[in-house]
Amino acid sequence: MFTLQNSELKDVQEKVERCERLTFDDGVRLFESNDLPFLGFLANQVRARLNQNQVFYSVNLHLNHTNVCTAHCVFCAFARRPHEEGGYTMSCDEVLAKIEDAVSRFPINEVHIVGGLNPELGLEYYVDMFRAIRSRFPSLFIKALTAVEIDDLARRMHLGWYELLSILKEAGLNGLPGGGAEIFKEATRKKICSEKTTSEDWLSIHKAAHHLGLFSNCTMLYGHIESIEDRVDHVLRLRELQGETRGFQSFIPLAFNAEHTPLERKGEVGGYTDLKVYAVSRLLFDNIRHIKVHWTTLDLKLAQVSLSFGVDDVGGTNLNEKIMHDAGNETPTDLSEQSLKSLICEAGYEPCLVDSSYQCEEK
Numbered sequence: 001m002f003t004l005q006n007s008e009l010k011d012v013q014e015k016v017e018r019c020e021r022l023t024f025d026d027g028v029r030l031f032e033s034n035d036l037p038f039l040g041f042l043a044n045q046v047r048a049r050l051n052q053n054q055v056f057y058s059v060n061l062h063l064n065h066t067n068v069c070t071a072h073c074v075f076c077a078f079a080r081r082p083h084e085e086g087g088y089t090m091s092c093d094e095v096l097a098k099i100e101d102a103v104s105r106f107p108i109n110e111v112h113i114v115g116g117l118n119p120e121l122g123l124e125y126y127v128d129m130f131r132a133i134r135s136r137f138p139s140l141f142i143k144a145l146t147a148v149e150i151d152d153l154a155r156r157m158h159l160g161w162y163e164l165l166s167i168l169k170e171a172g173l174n175g176l177p178g179g180g181a182e183i184f185k186e187a188t189r190k191k192i193c194s195e196k197t198t199s200e201d202w203l204s205i206h207k208a209a210h211h212l213g214l215f216s217n218c219t220m221l222y223g224h225i226e227s228i229e230d231r232v233d234h235v236l237r238l239r240e241l242q243g244e245t246r247g248f249q250s251f252i253p254l255a256f257n258a259e260h261t262p263l264e265r266k267g268e269v270g271g272y273t274d275l276k277v278y279a280v281s282r283l284l285f286d287n288i289r290h291i292k293v294h295w296t297t298l299d300l301k302l303a304q305v306s307l308s309f310g311v312d313d314v315g316g317t318n319l320n321e322k323i324m325h326d327a328g329n330e331t332p333t334d335l336s337e338q339s340l341k342s343l344i345c346e347a348g349y350e351p352c353l354v355d356s357s358y359q360c361e362e363k
């Protein structure tokens with residue numbers, strides 16, 4: 001069998017081969033290593049063990065129903081303050097029309113809805129929207145509202161998270177996206193998004209969702225001001241919750257796009273760090289099956305290379321994605337299903353179209 005060696009990480013390699021859980025210190029040492037081929041080699045062993053030669057993808061529609069937001073996250077180029085020029089909010093009919101248009105042109109199986117913290121939008125708006133989507137498109141998986149949006153809505157409506165999630169589930173919600181996690185380490189989180197839901201609350205909201213039978217994803221925003229220790233801490237807190245609930249379907253590292261944000265002058269990390277984040281995450285997460293690349297945050301070619309660094313899911317076609325592109329991302333706004341399949345096949349993997357619960361659809 002082809003193998004790579006690294007004398008400094010020999011003990012970690014042995015743990016990976018024995019399927020043993022890696023520690024915080026192991027994670028830090030892996031991040032400190034510059035032996036990228038070795039990290040990719042190790043990560044791919046885990047990836048192959050969990051997902052063989054398959055790479056998953058879906059055909060989905062992204063809808064950002066409002067960009068009006070009361071928060072001031074320093075990395076965000078999407079939000080507009082209430083009454084600021086350029087702010088928009090879609091009506092329920094506009095949301096339905098967007099979905100109708102996408103459904104008539106593409107075989108979408110999921111709608112992904114996230115937006116700003118708009119003080120004008122109450123519970124009725126979301127319940128009406130989810131009910132209308134569920135009634136018009138019964139088989140569409142509705143993945144909507146980050147934990148931060150859930151937290152904001154719950155506070156304004158004087159509801160507990162569990163109560164609010166139950167009402168939204170009843171109206172048609174199927175799962176939560178993983179956004180808003182950013183970086184959990186409190187001191188760092190305070191510097192980049194002080195007004196946002198705390199780390200502890202973000203985790204509690206996902207825990208409540210999992211207890212209600214709503215699956216969710218989890219993310220980490222990297223490449224801003226976080227340290228290596230912050231990254232490992234973040235991953236291990238998610239791993240701990242997953243050990244309790246088993247409700248996370250995939251982990252999605254999100255590369256920070258600095259353009260049009262107050263951190264623009266600081267610049268962005270390079271592809272070397274991107275690939276390292278994917279590989280080390282794959283090695284630390286022994287209880288989340290899928291590591292997903294969000295190709296809208298990476299160069300498409302690098303997203304393809306990440307398939308050799310532990311990634312097994314290239315996400316969806318993301319028709320209509322807006323948030324990342326407002327932050328200066330220059331990837332296409334959406335990809336055709338054929339482009340996603342070609343990207344996977346060229347890298348030597350087997351494309352597998354899935355719905356939001358990772359059920360393979362025959363093609």
Ligand code: SF4
Pocket residue numbers: 069070071072073076077078079115116117148
């Ligand atoms: S990241 Fe989300 S919560 Fe923060 S300012 Fe942007 S839209 Fe608002």
